[in-house]
């Protein structure tokens with residue numbers, strides 16, 4: 001596949017993230033809100049890492065910093081050893097919380113939007129766009145507008161749009177947040193099989209601990225007020241993972257441990 | 266693609282069109298009959314058939330020239346108002362404070378009848394083309410500025426952030442996100458602006474000029490040439506309606522993604 005070829009031309013260390021001493025205060029009319037305090041961690045290339053924690057603990061804020069969409073008050077982010085500022089569209093792709101599709105564009109034109117911005121020709125865009133839609137199981141929906149799709153389909157379009165950028169780092173903010181448990185796990189399974197082919201670095205924000213453990217190599221547990229990391233839990237379950245793994249004792253043990261960590265803070 | 270819902274709409278639109286046509290054709294026929302039966306006085310309300318004959322005469326006497334004069338004023342004024350209005354709206358919308366103050370001011374301006382200022386325009390700009398165009402721009406300008414500012418403030422910030430994360434340049438963001446999400450608002454504003462603009466140009470022509478549709482209307486009115494007067498009115502109305510329908514058609518094409526009907 002052309003996607004893999006593109007990935008292989010890059011060195012194996014591509015997609016390494018190092019976050020050091022990142023703090024962020026939002027300025028509001030009522031004064032400062034400390035959203036992130038002294039966040040440091042590193043994500044080796046090709047790892048799937050989840051961020052979990054209670055609402056308001058700064059998961060989205062951290063993701064925005066990683067995406068280069070927000071400059072932190074203090075600290076820095078390194079990508080492959082280089083300090084970054086601003087978005088890095090050639091390496092980092094973001095799948096936003098609420099899909100963020102352009103409502104006046106069909107699925108196909110939404111998916112190929114990043115290519116259009118780079119000046120890729122129409123025929124090339126269309127071909128890659130159709131491929132990306134096929135990967136997320138939406139081949140038959142290329143001509144549909146966002147409002148003609150279900151919430152889950154919209155999120156799949158957003159994932160396809162992120163994948164078309166062939167990012168070495170994929171940032172996802174609760175991409176399956178609006179879905180029921182069943183569909184959510186189905187999507188998780190699909191995402192894993194896609195990721196098995198690409199093996200880029202993924203930072204995945206979620207509230208759902210089963211999803212976090214099922215998908216990840218590592219789960220970063222955060223606490224609120226101010227937003228900080230309280231523990232990094234390694235998930236050493238074998239891959240590829242079938243959905244049945246969620247019922248094994250090892251899995252439940254990990255999941256419960258993370259749940260207790262969140263509860264104790 | 267046309268699902269069953271679209272079919273229902275097409276059928277309904279078609280029957281609506283029949284009603285509208287009926288509303289125009291039936292009174293005209295009644296009018297014709299009334300004049301021929303001597304119920305209506307033909308010197309004040311000439312028969313539609315007489316108006317049609319008058320229109321033919323108008324074309325023979327060089328109506329196309331006046332049509333061209335007015336159309337030029339209208340189009341130039343419209344484009345100027347559209348471009349400068351949009352640009353100014355975009356610039357003003359950059360600062361929240363400025364936007365608020367200007368919006369208040371423009372709302373005042375919108376509520377004043379523009380024709381009050383016509384004598385002033387004549388004093389400053391004379392009675393030539395410049396004055397007609399300037400008055401057309403003046404009539405339509407504020408609507409576009411306000412619509413642009415409102416449009417910009419309603420652009421979804423999340424979409425902008427999405428575009429930014431994918432490396433969109435400022436120009437790309439403006440064209441592919443801002444302009445596109447503002448398109449429905451801008452089209453509607455353009456429709457209203459065009460009506461105001463045509464009104465402005467016609468009033469300016471009726472007030473003082475030697476050519477143009479507005480001039481014809483006022484001179485035929487003053488000389489009691491009612492058939493010709495009605496002829497010019499009919500043609501002017503037709504142009505206005507056609508333009509309006511064109512913009513409405515542009516707007517309708519957005520219904521699919523917007524989900525409106």
Ligand SMILES: Nc1ncnc2c1ncn2[C@@H]1O[C@H](COP(=O)(O)OP(=O)(O)OP(=O)(O)O)[C@@H](O)[C@H]1O
Pocket residue numbers: 026027028033034035053054055056057058059060061062227
């Ligand atoms: N634009 C903003 N202005 C001011 N405060 C903000 C802003 N965005 C977020 N915050 C605050 O920063 C903190 C972290 O917010 P953030 O959205 O990052 O949390 P989160 O972990 O993503 O929450 P959730 O799980 O509910 O999405 C919260 O206290 C929130 O109120």
Ligand SMILES: [Mg+2]
Pocket residue numbers: 059060061
């Ligand atoms: Mg969030």
